[in-house]
Amino acid sequence: MDDLNAETVTQAALQQMAATPDPRLRQVMASLVRHLHDFAREVTLTPEEWLTAIRFLTEVGHCCSPVRQEFILLSDVLGLSALVNAQHVADAAPGGTEASLLGPFFRADAPLLEAGAQIARDPGAPELLLHGRVTDTAGQPIAGARIDVWQTSATGLYDLQVADAAMDLRGAFQTDAEGRFHFRTVQPLGYQIPMDGPVGRLARAQGRHGYRPAHIHFLIGAPGYQELVTALYFAEDPHIDSDMVFGVARALVVSPVARDPAAPIQGMASLRYDFALAPAAGHGSQRVGADPASLQPA
Ligand SMILES: [Fe+2]
Structure with missing residues (x-):
């Protein structure tokens, strides 16, 4: 196997998802992964920033209630x-x-x-x-x-x-x-x-x-x-x-x-x-x- 790097990991992820039986799920997730990876490369996302984003999304989830989305x-x-x-x-x-x-x-x-x-x-x-x-x-x-x-x-x-x-x-x-x-x-x-x-x-x-x-x-x-x-x-x-x-x-x-x-x-x-x-x-x-x-x- 080849070592993955910041470029080849995208292809590896797409390949692993290529057998998704539902064609629309396959299309949507492949596109999402391509754009997410391109985004991380474009801004050179750091581990701290990635963690900040995870914390932010976690907080967004916790903020949801029967009367707030x-x-x-x-x-x-x-x-x-x-x-x-x-x-x-x-x-x-x-x-x-x-x-x-x-x-x-x-x-x-x-x-x-x-x-x-x-x-x-x-x-x-x-x-x-x-x-x-x-x-x-x-x-x-x-x-x-x-x-x-x-x-x-x-x-x-x-x-x-x-x-x-x-x-x-x-x-x-x-x-x-x-x-x-x-x-x-x-x-x-x-x-x-x-x-x-x-x-x-x-x-x-x-x-x-x-x-x-x-x-x-x-x-x-x-x-x-x-x-x-x-x-x-x-x-x-x-x-x-x-x-x-x-x-x-x-x-x-x-x-x-x-x-x-x-x-x-x-x-x-x-x-x-x-x-x-x-x-x-x-x-x-x-x-x-x-x-x-x-x-x-x-
Ligand atoms: Fe309104």
């Missing part, structure tokens, strides 16, 4: 979640509304509410009406689509981030026969990603502000259509051009209007947005991220 956060701040989302959606949902990140604060068990309901238990700020339609890519209404919404409060916290984590600032709605929906909420506040863990420490070491611009998350599904995971971002937010997790797209930037005579509830600012769902194409879920509780080890 530090690995998703790490993927988000590296731009990997946005990249996976972008390349998946480009071919999975042509003509549909642009997708955005699911993020770590989705809860699968949000209550189904009546049209027009207020999703904040205690609004504590001026109400904001959201309304619009869900259609197919030809503009035909989709009746009975389920719309899950979730957002931060006017002080920038999700319900999962307050002491009792009781369900708040989220809910599910169903479109009517014309594909219409409407609900009341409050203007969300932009927020810093959780900065008290290893990912936040890394962000500070990189001199990054850590903020996401104010937004409202949407997950919209109907039988026969590709599930849409997206968010609407508020144009006036100071971090609209420097989202910490790269989720903003121009088509998803919105501004409420003070008065809209066509809005289904009057007397408050409102925001109209129409969503288009692409036909189901068998591409599986486009959820980048998940209910944190669903990622807990058994």
